[in-house]
Amino acid sequence: MTQHEKPKISPKDDGYLRRFTRVIEYIYAHLDEDPDLAMLAEVAALSPWHWHRVWQSAYGESIVATVKRLRLHRASADLTYSKMPIADIAARAGYSSLEAFSRSFKKVYGQSPSTYREAGVEGRLQPANGGAPIPKTRGSLLMHQVEIKSIATETLAVIPHKGAYMEIGKAFEKAVGVLASRNQLGQVGAMKGLYYSDPTYVPEDELRSAAGVAVSDGFDVEAPFEAVETYGGDYAILHYKGPYADMKWAYEWLYGEWLTQSGREPADAPCMEVYLNNPRDTAPADLLTDICLPLKPDA
Numbered sequence: 001m002t003q004h005e006k007p008k009i010s011p012k013d014d015g016y017l018r019r020f021t022r023v024i025e026y027i028y029a030h031l032d033e034d035p036d037l038a039m040l041a042e043v044a045a046l047s048p049w050h051w052h053r054v055w056q057s058a059y060g061e062s063i064v065a066t067v068k069r070l071r072l073h074r075a076s077a078d079l080t081y082s083k084m085p086i087a088d089i090a091a092r093a094g095y096s097s098l099e100a101f102s103r104s105f106k107k108v109y110g111q112s113p114s115t116y117r118e119a120g121v122e123g124r125l126q127p128a129n130g131g132a133p134i135p136k137t138r139g140s141l142l143m144h145q146v147e148i149k150s151i152a153t154e155t156l157a158v159i160p161h162k163g164a165y166m167e168i169g170k171a172f173e174k175a176v177g178v179l180a181s182r183n184q185l186g187q188v189g190a191m192k193g194l195y196y197s198d199p200t201y202v203p204e205d206e207l208r209s210a211a212g213v214a215v216s217d218g219f220d221v222e223a224p225f226e227a228v229e230t231y232g233g234d235y236a237i238l239h240y241k242g243p244y245a246d247m248k249w250a251y252e253w254l255y256g257e258w259l260t261q262s263g264r265e266p267a268d269a270p271c272m273e274v275y276l277n278n279p280r281d282t283a284p285a286d287l288l289t290d291i292c293l294p295l296k297p298d299a
């Protein structure tokens with residue numbers, strides 16, 4: 001979820017923003033249903049002859065590809081965090097057979113669903129920067145090196161999200177649609193997420209986060225975006241490579257192992273994720289994310 005190329009067609013008025021938003025919300029609410037292009041055209045309130053061309057030009061992928069990508073993302077989480085039978089996961093992802101699901105999943109994730117589940121997070125997490133992994137003392141999970149780096153404060157234009165962190169993609173999709181509708185994709189920097197709540201005790205439906213983009217001082221932040229100033233100071237940066245669904249374990253290691261042995265304390269500011277490549281054209285195993293934990297000044 002990093003910078004996106006400027007779309008070939010960029011609707012310029014907020015009427016398209018509202019249309020895109022309705023379609024995104026409908027897709028997430030009906031992810032278990034096959035996409036009905038006629039129904040989506042009705043949701044978008046656009047001619048069925050033209051609306052999909054507008055969507056694809058703005059988002060860089062067809063609506064079918066969007067639904068398929070989101071379903072496989074959810075399936076990867078089901079394989080990682082649940083004991084749901086793979087056949088049930090395949091059906092939930094919209095596949096009529098386990099074989100078809102397995103082929104599609106392997107094409108995207110590089111492993112069959114069963115191998116992906118059996119390998120676990122340990123089998124998928126690899127150092128993003130080529131460095132030697134650090135062993136997890138509880139269990140055998142291997143993790144990345146952590147770099148401490150000072151980051152200057154910057155302004156993000158964000159769209160707030162409330163609910164499961166795994167569903168923040170909805171806010172990012174909306175952000176892309178807004179920027180495309182305003183012809184602003186070429187004016188923003190990297191996509192970044194802010195995570196305000198502690199998922200170890202805040203109920204999932206109460207979690208607060210925000211999907212944002214870095215903007216310059218002259219950028220006009222208009223609704224539905226909000227301007228947020230990030231924490232300026234030291235961060236512990238874990239260079240993560242792999243599916244977004246596996247990042248829970250990276251956080252567990254960062255807080256439970258690295259932080260407790262580092263001699264540093266977290267600052268009173270949210271964690272930030274910086275997305276270094278684009279999930280629309282990058283295999284999940286190759287996604288690069290910097291997980292940035294803000295730190296109090298070193299005493």
